[in-house]
Amino acid sequence: MASTIVRDNSKSGSNIADAKSSSPARAIAISIKHLSKTYPVPLARLKQFFRRKMKQPVEALRDVSFDVREGEIFGLIGRNGAGKTTLTKIVATLVQPTSGTVTVKGYDSVREDERVRAQVGLATAEERSFYWRLTAEQNLLFFARLYGLDEAQARQRISELLERFEIEELRARRFAELSTGNRQRLAMARAMLTRPQVLLLDEPTRSLDPLAAARARSLIGSLARQDPPVSVLLTSHNLTEIEELCERVAVISRGQIRALDTPERLRTLHTPTERIHIFAKEISVANAKNLFLQKFDEMEITEKTGTLSLSFTRKIQDNRLNEVIRVLRDAGAEIVSFDVERATLLDVMESYEREDEVKAV
Amino acid sequence: MITSLIKFLRRVRAFVIRDFQLTISYKLEFFIRIMSILFMVTTFFFVSQIFVGSVNTPFAQWRNPLAAWITGMAVLNYFMTGFSSLANAIRSEQAQGTLESVLLTPISVPTVIVASSAWDFVQATLYSFLYLFFGWLFFDVHYEGSIFLALLFLVLTTMVLACVGILSASFTMVFKRGDPFGIILGTGSALFSGVLFPTQLLTLYGGNIVGSIPRLLPTTYGLDGIRRVLIEGQSFSQVTQPLVTLLFFLLALLPFSLWVFGRAVRRAKREGSLIQF
Numbered sequence: 090m091a092s093t094i095v096r097d098n099s100k101s102g103s104n105i106a107d108a109k110s111s112s113p114a115r116a117i118a119i120s121i122k123h124l125s126k127t128y129p130v131p132l133a134r135l136k137q138f139f140r141r142k143m144k145q146p147v148e149a150l151r152d153v154s155f156d157v158r159e160g161e162i163f164g165l166i167g168r169n170g171a172g173k174t175t176l177t178k179i180v181a182t183l184v185q186p187t188s189g190t191v192t193v194k195g196y197d198s199v200r201e202d203e204r205v206r207a208q209v210g211l212a213t214a215e216e217r218s219f220y221w222r223l224t225a226e227q228n229l230l231f232f233a234r235l236y237g238l239d240e241a242q243a244r245q246r247i248s249e250l251l252e253r254f255e256i257e258e259l260r261a262r263r264f265a266e267l268s269t270g271n272r273q274r275l276a277m278a279r280a281m282l283t284r285p286q287v288l289l290l291d292e293p294t295r296s297l298d299p300l301a302a303a304r305a306r307s308l309i310g311s312l313a314r315q316d317p318p319v320s321v322l323l324t325s326h327n328l329t330e331i332e333e334l335c336e337r338v339a340v341i342s343r344g345q346i347r348a349l350d351t352p353e354r355l356r357t358l359h360t361p362t363e364r365i366h367i368f369a370k371e372i373s374v375a376n377a378k379n380l381f382l383q384k385f386d387e388m389e390i391t392e393k394t395g396t397l398s399l400s401f402t403r404k405i406q407d408n409r410l411n412e413v414i415r416v417l418r419d420a421g422a423e424i425v426s427f428d429v430e431r432a433t434l435l436d437v438m439e440s441y442e443r444e445d446e447v448k449a450v
Numbered sequence: 451m452i453t454s455l456i457k458f459l460r461r462v463r464a465f466v467i468r469d470f471q472l473t474i475s476y477k478l479e480f481f482i483r484i485m486s487i488l489f490m491v492t493t494f495f496f497v498s499q500i501f502v503g504s505v506n507t508p509f510a511q512w513r514n515p516l517a518a519w520i521t522g523m524a525v526l527n528y529f530m531t532g533f534s535s536l537a538n539a540i541r542s543e544q545a546q547g548t549l550e551s552v553l554l555t556p557i558s559v560p561t562v563i564v565a566s567s568a569w570d571f572v573q574a575t576l577y578s579f580l581y582l583f584f585g586w587l588f589f590d591v592h593y594e595g596s597i598f599l600a601l602l603f604l605v606l607t608t609m610v611l612a613c614v615g616i617l618s619a620s621f622t623m624v625f626k627r628g629d630p631f632g633i634i635l636g637t638g639s640a641l642f643s644g645v646l647f648p649t650q651l652l653t654l655y656g657g658n659i660v661g662s663i664p665r666l667l668p669t670t671y672g673l674d675g676i677r678r679v680l681i682e683g684q685s686f687s688q689v690t691q692p693l694v695t696l697l698f699f700l701l702a703l704l705p706f707s708l709w710v711f712g713r714a715v716r717r718a719k720r721e722g723s724l725i726q727f
Binding site for chain 1: 457460461463464467468471472475476546547548550551552553554555556557558716719720721722
């Protein structure tokens with residue numbers, strides 16, 4: 090059964106290994122406190138006066154609170170319409186919250202919106218955010234000028250970025266002539282024009298080929314490690330990507346943060362067991378059944394093309410795996426490979442979604 | 451203060467360069483526009499030839515109807531830009547889908563609107579100049595008086611109309627389409643401001659109520675001032691009345707339009723409709 094789990098690991102003192110986290114005392118880059126957003130019905134009073142039918146106001150976010158630390162890659166996952174884009178737009182100052190506060194590097198997103206925008210770079214998969222009749226370079230130069238870069242600085246930075254994203258040969262091509270993947274790379278380049286300390290990435294690898302996507306992921310990963318480190322708020326439907334990159338992940342459903350933790354711990358909390366498959370040779374089915382079935386009553390033992398397969402479910406990090414391996418070795422078996430099936434972030438996300446659907450009914 | 455001004459001018463420059471690059475990517479349109487101005491001036495020349503030798507009008511500015519029409523069209527073109535370009539700038543960015551990425555840069559919404567309409571004024575200056583230039587070059591139209599005084603009228607009237615443009619942009623931001631300021635002033639100015647005929651004729655044919663409409667429009671005072679200077683050769687002391695009236699318009703409209711605009715931006719951000727169109 091899923092429930093709301095919001096945990097800040099820097100304070101939890103947990104013994105679960107978190108390979109991706111570094112210093113626990115990092116400063117806060119983005120602070121979101123009790124953020125709610127309800128989109129009002131446009132011209133409600135006018136519609137009321139003329140007695141026209143009105144839709145209900147849309148509650149996009151409800152009491153959302155979390156922090157993104159300096160140099161952290163923070164993932165935000167949820168279904169379409171869960172509130173990810175609204176949240177990103179509020180951080181980017183494009184939408185005003187109904188209540189609650191967002192501060193970026195200490196600046197308030199409503200009162201000090203220009204200062205916030207100076208700290209933030211946003212890359213979305215939206216292709217219409219560029220001027221289609223201008224070249225890639227002309228587009229970047231325009232935005233660099235708006236960010237206040239002088240001409241020489243802008244040109245140098247653009248060259249660096251075009252090279253970094255491997256699109257330098259496309260600099261004189263019109264945006265309209267670029268492929269979807271290259272447009273997305275250009276959007277990433279634009280987001281990084283001013284070396285922002287906070288990056289908001291909305292599905293940054295959606296249209297990239299697998300190789301380019303892997304490079305983009307490697308680049309995003311390196312941003313958090315550079316000096317000064319970049320904090321990244323990453324929304325993506327690619328859960329493998331989220332798992333690979335993010336130190337912490339928030340699951341958002343119907344405008345509420347339903348869980349926030351490391352990917353590892355989210356999975357563990359969702360399903361505290363895992364399924365192990367061990368493949369071994371030099372041991373017969375009969376011998377294996379004799380060795381295991383008394384002690385491990387749920388173990389499945391099969392054989393295929395001379396390889397024995399043993400499958401069992403265990404609580405994460407109990408000692409059953411060690412025991413099975415020891416028994417196999419003592420019996421003279423050769424372990425060929427093994428596989429672990431764990432709950433994925435998709436399972437976690439689905440469980441909260443199911444729970445919300447039940448509540449809604 | 452100076453640093454802010456330099457920053458602002460740099461941003462305006464960025465928008466002007468962008469729009470110039472976009473304009474020259476449509477080369478044919480640019481030349482067709484120039485040709486259309488030449489055709490228009492030529493048409494007015496031939497229409498004016500109908501009245502050659504028979505013009506005996508009490509309206510001093512209309513004794514040379516070609517000069518009156520050309521200045522009328524040149525100035526109207528500029529005035530129309532004044533109040534339509536700000537709203538158009540918003541609409542165009544919204545429709546292209548680029549407004550969001552522009553608004554993500556650390557510049558204020560008013561700067562975005564003013565700067566993104568700057569190219570329209572550059573173009574309008576060129577096209578208005580071409581009306582006067584073609585009249586002088588091909589049809590022997592001569593202009594009197596101080597060009598600087600005429601420019602003062604032009605700038606002042608454009609500023610007044612830009613205030614209406616800000617109201618128009620505010621309307622566009624909230625309601626997206628159907629801007630009443632642009633429609634009323636756009637069509638009204640051509641009819642009631644004396645672009646193609648003397649405003650006195652409205653009183654003559656329409657009575658005192660219709661005849662008083664031109665007095666409510668800033669374009670009437672702007673156009674009258676420019677014609678008094680360029681056609682009648684009047685000096686500063688002779689044109690203080692339309693000049694002062696325009697200043698009153700500006701003093702009343704500027705704070706009001708900025709207040710409305712601030713409210714419109716806040717409302718659009720609250721509704722999350724800043725980039726919708």
